[in-house]
Amino acid sequence: xxxxxxxxxxxxxxxxxxxxxxxxxxxxxxxxxxxxxxxxxxxxxxxxxxxxxxxxxxxxxxxxxxxxxxxxxxxxxxxxxxxxxxxxxxxxxxxxxxxxxxxxxxxxxxxxxxxxxxxxxxxxxxxxxxxxxxxxxxxxxxxxxxxxxxxxxxxxxxxxxxxxxxxxxxxxxxxxxxxxxxxxxxxxxxxxxxxxxxxxxxxxxxxxxxxxxxxxxxxxxxxxxxxxxxxxxxxxxxxxxxxxxxx
Amino acid sequence: xxxxxxxxxxxxxxxxxxxxxxxxxxxxxxxxxxxxxxxxxxxxxxxxxxxxxxxxxxxxxxxxxxxxxxxxxxxxxxxxxxxxxxxxxxxxxxxxxxxxxxxxxxxxxxxxxxxxxxxxxxxxxxxxxxxxxxxxxxxxxxxxxxxxxxxxxxxxxxxxxxxxxxxxxxxxxxxxxxxxxxxxxxxxxxxxxxxxxxxxxxxxxxxxxxxxxxxxxxxxxxxxxxxxxxxxxxxxxxxxxxxxxxx
Numbered sequence: 001x002x003x004x005x006x007x008x009x010x011x012x013x014x015x016x017x018x019x020x021x022x023x024x025x026x027x028x029x030x031x032x033x034x035x036x037x038x039x040x041x042x043x044x045x046x047x048x049x050x051x052x053x054x055x056x057x058x059x060x061x062x063x064x065x066x067x068x069x070x071x072x073x074x075x076x077x078x079x080x081x082x083x084x085x086x087x088x089x090x091x092x093x094x095x096x097x098x099x100x101x102x103x104x105x106x107x108x109x110x111x112x113x114x115x116x117x118x119x120x121x122x123x124x125x126x127x128x129x130x131x132x133x134x135x136x137x138x139x140x141x142x143x144x145x146x147x148x149x150x151x152x153x154x155x156x157x158x159x160x161x162x163x164x165x166x167x168x169x170x171x172x173x174x175x176x177x178x179x180x181x182x183x184x185x186x187x188x189x190x191x192x193x194x195x196x197x198x199x200x201x202x203x204x205x206x207x208x209x210x211x212x213x214x215x216x217x218x219x220x221x222x223x224x225x226x227x228x229x230x231x232x233x234x235x236x237x238x239x240x241x242x243x244x245x246x247x
Numbered sequence: 248x249x250x251x252x253x254x255x256x257x258x259x260x261x262x263x264x265x266x267x268x269x270x271x272x273x274x275x276x277x278x279x280x281x282x283x284x285x286x287x288x289x290x291x292x293x294x295x296x297x298x299x300x301x302x303x304x305x306x307x308x309x310x311x312x313x314x315x316x317x318x319x320x321x322x323x324x325x326x327x328x329x330x331x332x333x334x335x336x337x338x339x340x341x342x343x344x345x346x347x348x349x350x351x352x353x354x355x356x357x358x359x360x361x362x363x364x365x366x367x368x369x370x371x372x373x374x375x376x377x378x379x380x381x382x383x384x385x386x387x388x389x390x391x392x393x394x395x396x397x398x399x400x401x402x403x404x405x406x407x408x409x410x411x412x413x414x415x416x417x418x419x420x421x422x423x424x425x426x427x428x429x430x431x432x433x434x435x436x437x438x439x440x441x442x443x444x445x446x447x448x449x450x451x452x453x454x455x456x457x458x459x460x461x462x463x464x465x466x467x468x469x470x471x472x473x474x475x476x477x478x479x480x481x482x483x484x485x486x487x488x489x490x491x492x493x494x
Contacts, residue, residue, distance in 0.1 A: 015439070015449050058450050061436045079433060182484040185432050186326060187452055187476040189308045192262070202262050203305050205434055205452065229434040236483060237429040 014054035017047055021055055025064060025075055035065070035073045061205065066230055079233040082132070082139055084209060090178055091130070091144050091213075091223055092170030098130040098142060100166030103157065105148065113145050116212055116222045124148040126157075128166045131197060132225075139232055141197040142225040146173055150220045173221060180214040185234065194226045205229040261301035264294055268302055272311060272322055282312070282320045308452065313477055326480040329379075329386055331456060337425055338377070338391050338460075338470055339417030345377040345389060347413030350404065352395065360392050363459055363469045371395040373404075375413045378444060379472075386479055388444040389472040393420055397467045420468060427461035432481065441473045452476040 035041065042052045056073060059065040066076040083097075091098065107122045119125070125145050132140040146169065153175070157168035188208040195202040206226045213221040227234060282288065289299045303320060306312040313323045330344075338345065354369050366372070372392050379387040393416065400422070404415035435455040442449040453473045460468040474481060 012449065018450075054450075058436050061434060061450075061452055063433070081431065182482065184328065184480045184482045185454065186310070186480040187308060187434065187454060189305050202259065203265075203301075203308075205308055207432065207434060207454075233431045233433040235429065235431045 012054075013047070014051045014058065017045060017051060018055040018058045020045065021059060022064060025059075029075045031075050031077045033075050034071065035075070037072070060230060063230055067201075076230065079231055080134060080139065081235045082134075082227065082232045084183070084234050084236055088178065088181060090170070090174045090176075091128070091142075091211075091221065092167070093174060098132050100163045100170065101129040101131055102162050103128045103166040103169045105158070109145055110224075112210075113222050113224065116210070117145060117147060117219050119147055126151065126154070126169045128169055130166070137231070138198050138228070140225050140227040141194045142223055144170070144221055144223045146221045150176070150215075176215045176220060178213060178215055179217075181211055183209060183211045185209050187229070188226065190226065198226070198228050200228060200230075207232065207234060209234070259301075260294070261298045261305065264292060264298060264302040265305045267292065268306060269311060272306070276322045278322050278324045280322050281318065282322070284319070307477060310477055314448075323477065326478055327381060327386065328482045329381075329474065329479045331430070331481050331483055335425065335428060337417070337421045337423075338375070338389075338458075338468065339414070340421060345379050347410045347417065348376040348378055349409050350375045350413040350416045352405070356392055357471075359457075360469050360471065363457070364392060364394060364466050366394055373398065373401070373416045375416055377413065384478070385445050385475070387472050387474040388441045389470055391417075391468055391470045393468045397423070397462075423462045423467060425460060425462055426464075428458060430456060430458045432456050434476070435473065437473065445473070445475050447475060447477075454479065454481060456481070 029035070036044070038049055038052055038056075042049045045052065047055075056065060060067060063076055063079050065073050067073050085096070089096070092100065104127050106125050106127050109117070109119070109125055109127075114121075125147055128144040128146070130142040130144065131138060132142070151169060151172040154169050154172035157165050157172075160168055186208050188206050190198060190200050190202055190204045190206045192202045194206065195204060198204070198206070207229050209223075209225040209227065211223045211225070212219050213223070276282070283291070285296055285299055285303075289296045292299065294302075303312060307314060310323055310326050312320050314320050332343070336343070339347065351374050353372050353374055356364070356366070356372055356374075361368075372394055375391040375393070377389040377391065378385060379389070398416060398419040401416050401419035404412050404419075407415055433455050435453050437445060437447050437449055437451045437453045439449045441453065442451060445451070445453070447453075454476050456470075456472040456474065458470045458472070459466050460470070
């Protein structure tokens with residue numbers, strides 16, 4: 001009586017296995033250690049391979065396991081806290097943690113980006129590619145979309161290549177007045193190109209941070225940053241909170 | 248020559264299927280429409296069930312499909328932008344979008360929360376449960392952890408039950424001075440209890456937002472908010488960006 005139907009849904013089998021596996025990870029395995037293969041694990045826990053695989057996927061979602069190309073499944077280190085700039089600055093400003101890779105011009109951008117920039121179809125864009133690395137591990141890949149008309153001064157950037165070209169475009173952007181920015185975070189899956197940069201398989205879960213930069217009453221740049229969801233915890237700080245706790 | 252090994256990794260089969268399916272969703276299906284069953288879909292696209300299932304999971308991660316209990320797989324509406332309070336306020340302050348459900352006392356909290364609160368083992372806590380709903384759909388579930396010692400004035404809250412008790416605890420918290428807050432966002436999977444509140448299956452991907460509230464030089468409350476990753480896009484705004492674009 002009074003028990004809703006939802007409450008009587010039993011826990012799926014893999015869910016129980018996940019809890020058991022999670023305890024085994026704590027007690028028997030060290031960070032970085034490679035798990036036994038799926039056949040052996042399934043035999044040890046007396047479950048079907050499909051059930052085991054579901055439980056492993058779950059533990060990967062929760063950041064407890066990492067599946068690594070050519071290595072296998074390893075016990076993940078704790079996630080790294082990655083600061084998402086609270087500061088009110090253009091991409092590429094001093095103190096920025098991103099490395100420019102290159103820049104290209106294009107007249108096609110994803111529909112969601114075109115909507116944010118309110119660009120006309122066929123409008124020429126600079127697309128600056130950047131990457132964020134910590135201790136040799138790729139954390140995030142980024143594309144910054146800037147309408148060419150917004151930064152007319154960097155026409156000569158076309159003569160440059162690689163990071164130099166990316167720097168030239170961002171330098172021009174920084175000469176504009178930044179009047180506002182906002183940001184969204186959502187779950188996505190790594191596109192083939194991002195996956196390569198992040199050393200993940202295509203389709204791996206990622207956290208997609210979209211930042212809109214406003215100047216002179218219109219959106220002047222949109223950055224789409226793709227963070228590895230397995231290794232990253234995004235942090236949004238207030239400097240005073242940290243300072244108060246440290247003091 | 249010069250081609251790195253990573254670039255030669257071929258696209259997995261399900262990835263191509265995902266692209267094809269995504270186009271079919273755009274051209275043939277309306278939002279909310281139920282997809283044909285897996286057997287029929289696999290036959291139509293000439294793929295194995297396992298490949299189809301991987302592609303469907305991918306589209307679910309990307310927010311294109313929703314798997315709904317007792318309904319099947321439906322075409323998802325665009326994700327809802329959900330504002331994560333940029334304002335510097337305690338949980339439960341005026342204008343807050345959360346509904347208190349209840350509050351309970353406990354001396355056990357998750358290890359990660361205990362670390363943030365720097366509580367002693369066995370220290371008594373208020374745990375306030377809240378929920379966030381839009382247009383009748385649950386978006387997020389939250390637990391706010393507050394050491395009982397930080398809010399001694401709400402001892403009489405024990406006489407209350409349900410939302411009234413939650414309100415009493417939060418009212419006491421609001422009487423303290425809030426001196427700072429910070430926030431992390433990471434990928435998680437829904438625990439059984441959250442899954443029930445969110446009308447999802449246990450293990451569904453969720454965005455976990457952990458907010459730390461600082462008062463008098465120490466962390467005085469920690470809120471762990473679990474947002475449905477399939478339907479939510481978290482927004483972190485600056486009021487000036489929005490105002491400038493609207494103006």
